[in-house]
Amino acid sequence: MKVLLFGIIAEKANAGELELEAESVSSLKHALEQQIKGLRELSYALAVDRVIVHNDQQLTGSEEIALLPPFAGG
Amino acid sequence: MKVLLFGIIAEKANAGELELEAESVSSLKHALEQQIKGLRELSYALAVDRVIVHNDQQLTGSEEIALLPPFAGG
Amino acid sequence: MEQMKADLNTGKKHKLRDIFVEGAIPASFIAESIAKHATRTDIGGHEIFLGQVRSDVIDDKSVEAIEYTAYREMANEQMTVIREEAFARWPQMTCLHVHHSQGVIKAGELCFMVFASAPHRQQAREAVAFVTDEVKKRLPIFGKEILSNATHVWKSNEPRDPGSWPG
Amino acid sequence: MEQMKADLNTGKKHKLRDIFVEGAIPASFIAESIAKHATRTDIGGHEIFLGQVRSDVIDDKSVEAIEYTAYREMANEQMTVIREEAFARWPQMTCLHVHHSQGVIKAGELCFMVFASAPHRQQAREAVAFVTDEVKKRLPIFGKEILSNATHVWKSNEPRDPGSWPG
Numbered sequence: 001m002k003v004l005l006f007g008i009i010a011e012k013a014n015a016g017e018l019e020l021e022a023e024s025v026s027s028l029k030h031a032l033e034q035q036i037k038g039l040r041e042l043s044y045a046l047a048v049d050r051v052i053v054h055n056d057q058q059l060t061g062s063e064e065i066a067l068l069p070p071f072a073g074g
Numbered sequence: 075m076k077v078l079l080f081g082i083i084a085e086k087a088n089a090g091e092l093e094l095e096a097e098s099v100s101s102l103k104h105a106l107e108q109q110i111k112g113l114r115e116l117s118y119a120l121a122v123d124r125v126i127v128h129n130d131q132q133l134t135g136s137e138e139i140a141l142l143p144p145f146a147g148g
Numbered sequence: 149m150e151q152m153k154a155d156l157n158t159g160k161k162h163k164l165r166d167i168f169v170e171g172a173i174p175a176s177f178i179a180e181s182i183a184k185h186a187t188r189t190d191i192g193g194h195e196i197f198l199g200q201v202r203s204d205v206i207d208d209k210s211v212e213a214i215e216y217t218a219y220r221e222m223a224n225e226q227m228t229v230i231r232e233e234a235f236a237r238w239p240q241m242t243c244l245h246v247h248h249s250q251g252v253i254k255a256g257e258l259c260f261m262v263f264a265s266a267p268h269r270q271q272a273r274e275a276v277a278f279v280t281d282e283v284k285k286r287l288p289i290f291g292k293e294i295l296s297n298a299t300h301v302w303k304s305n306e307p308r309d310p311g312s313w314p315g
Numbered sequence: 316m317e318q319m320k321a322d323l324n325t326g327k328k329h330k331l332r333d334i335f336v337e338g339a340i341p342a343s344f345i346a347e348s349i350a351k352h353a354t355r356t357d358i359g360g361h362e363i364f365l366g367q368v369r370s371d372v373i374d375d376k377s378v379e380a381i382e383y384t385a386y387r388e389m390a391n392e393q394m395t396v397i398r399e400e401a402f403a404r405w406p407q408m409t410c411l412h413v414h415h416s417q418g419v420i421k422a423g424e425l426c427f428m429v430f431a432s433a434p435h436r437q438q439a440r441e442a443v444a445f446v447t448d449e450v451k452k453r454l455p456i457f458g459k460e461i462l463s464n465a466t467h468v469w470k471s472n473e474p475r476d477p478g479s480w481p482g
Contacts, residue, residue, distance in 0.1 A: 006386055007457030008469045041360065044469075047455070050389040066386055066455070070471035072386075073415055073456030074269075074367045074427045080219055081290030082302045090249035110223070119306075120170030121288070124222035140219055140288070147248055148199045148260045148280065148436075180345035181423070182365065191423040196363040197444075198349065203356035248481060254357040258349070267369060267446060276362075277390035287440055 001059065003032065004066040012038050026056045028065065028071050075133065077106065078140040086112050100130045106141065118143050157161035168220055168250050173198075181245055185265055191242050193262050193269035195276040200262030209295035213254045214303060219288040223248075229284045232262075233290050237278070238271045246279060248289060334394050335387055335417050339424035340365075348412055352432055358409050360436035362443040366427030368420050376462035380421045381470060386455035390415075397449045401431075405438045405444070413446060416458060 003018045010016050013036045020035070022028035025046060033040045045052045047066040048059070059065075077092045084090050087110045094109070096102035099120060107114045119126045121140040122133070133139075169177075178196070185191055204211045227246060234244055242265045249259040262280045266272040284305045291303035336344075345363070352358055371378045394413060401411055409432045416426040429447045433439040440452035452473045 072458035146291035
C-alpha cells in the first residue's frame with residue numbers, strides 16, 4: 001500500500017511516499033519505524049483514508065495511509 | 075454660551091447650534107427644553123467641554139456644551 | 149491618569165488622530181492598510197472588523213443608506229482614551245487603526261474599520277472586539293437611516309426607554 | 316450526520332473547496348474578497364483574521380520564511396467539516412472564506428485568511444475565532460521555518476512531548 005509522508009517525516013525518509021505491505025495499523029507502524037530512521041522518536045499521527053486513527057485496525061491494502069507530524073498551519 | 079446640537083435634536087431644533095445663557099447645567103436644560111419642542115421626550119445626554127455630565131454643575135459661560143442623542147456609530 | 153498609565157506600560161505616545169473619513173471606506177483603502185504592515189516582521193496576526201451598512205426593513209421600508217454625522221472633536225478625544233485603554237490591556241499589540249465614515253453611506257458600503265495587529269492572534273482578536281464595542285458605545289456618532297420612501301428614522305446602538313439615556 | 320444537521324439548519328450546501336493558494340496571499344486579494352460582498356445588503360459586519368509570517372528568533376537565528384506543505388486532500392476535507400460546524404453554530408452567518416498558502420512565504424507576508432460575514436458582528440467575530448483555532452489544530456499543514464543561516468526547524472502549533480501526538 002502507498003504511505004504518504006509529510007514534513008519532518010518526509011525529510012527523514014528522504015521521500016514523499018513509500019510502498020509497504022501490512023495487514024494492520026500496528027504491523028504497519030512497526031515496519032515504518034524499522035524503515036524510517038528516527039521515526040520512533042518523533043511525534044506523529046497515522047491517517048487511514050484521511051482520518052486519523054487512534055487504535056489498531058485491520059488493513060486491506062487498498063487504503064491511503066499518511067504519516068503526519070505535528071500540524072503548523074496558520 | 076454656544077450649545078451644539080446633533081442628530082434628531084438638531085433636526086427638531088432645525089439648527090446645528092444655539093446661543094443661550096445659563097448659570098448651571100440644570101437651568102440650561104430647563105431653557106433648552108423650553109426652546110426645543112419635543113426635547114423633553116427624547117433620550118439625550120449633555121456634554122460640557124466634550125465630557126458627558128451626569129449631575130448638575132455651575133457653568134461660567136465659556137464652556138462648549140453639546141446635546142447628544144443616542145449614539146449610532148459602527 | 150489612565151492616559152499616563154497607558155503610556156508608562158507601552159512606551160507609546162497616543163496623539164489625537166482624526167478617525168473620520170468622508171463617505172464610504174473603499175476596499176482598496178483596507179488593502180493599503182494591510183500592505184503597510186509587511187515591513188513589521190514581529191507581527192503574527194491581523195484582526196479586522198468592518199462595519200457594512202445593512203438594509204434592514206423598518207415598517208415595511210428598507211434602509212437605503214445611513215447618513216452619519218458626529219461630534220467630531222469629542223469622538224476623536226474618546227477614541228484616544230479607548231486606544232490608550234486597549235494598549236494598556238494588550239501591551240504587545242503592535243498597532244491599532246480605526247476609521248469611521250461621515251456623510252451618506254449606501255447599503256452594502258463600508259462605514260467602519262477596526263484593525264489591530266499583534267505578535268499572536270489572541271491579542272489582536274481581543275483588542276478588536278473591545279475597541280469595536282467601545283466605539284459603538286462611547287463615540288458621539290449619529291446615524292439617520294434613509295428609507296426607501298424617502299422618510300427616515302434615527303438609528304440607536306442601544307435601544308433605551310425614553311429618558312434613560314445616558315443611563 | 317453532522318453534515319446533514321448543518322445543511323438542515325442553514326439550507327446551504329458545502330461542497331469540497333480547495334483552500335490552498337500558491338505563495339503569499341496578496342493584500343489585493345483580500346480587498347477583492349471584501350468588495351464582492353457589497354451586493355449582500357443583509358450583511359452588517361465582516362470579521363477577518365490574517366496570519367502573517369513572523370520573524371521569530373530561534374537559537375539566535377531569525378526566521379526568514381516558512382515553507383508550507385500540506386496533505387491537501389485531507390486538509391480540504393477537514394476544512395469542509397469545520398465549515399459545516401461553523402454554519403451549524405452560527406446559522407445566520409452569511410459567508411465564510413478560508414485560504415492558506417503553500418510554498419515559501421517570507422517574513423512579513425500573509426499566509427492565512429479567515430473571513431466571515433454576518434448580519435451582526437458577534438456572529439462573524441465568534442465564527443472567525445472558532446475557525447481560525449480549529450484550522451490550526453485540525454488541518455494537516457506543515458511548516459519548515461527557514462532560518463537566517465540557511466538551516467531550518469519544523470514549526471508546531473502545539474508543543475508536545477515526543478510521542479504524545481495526536482494525544
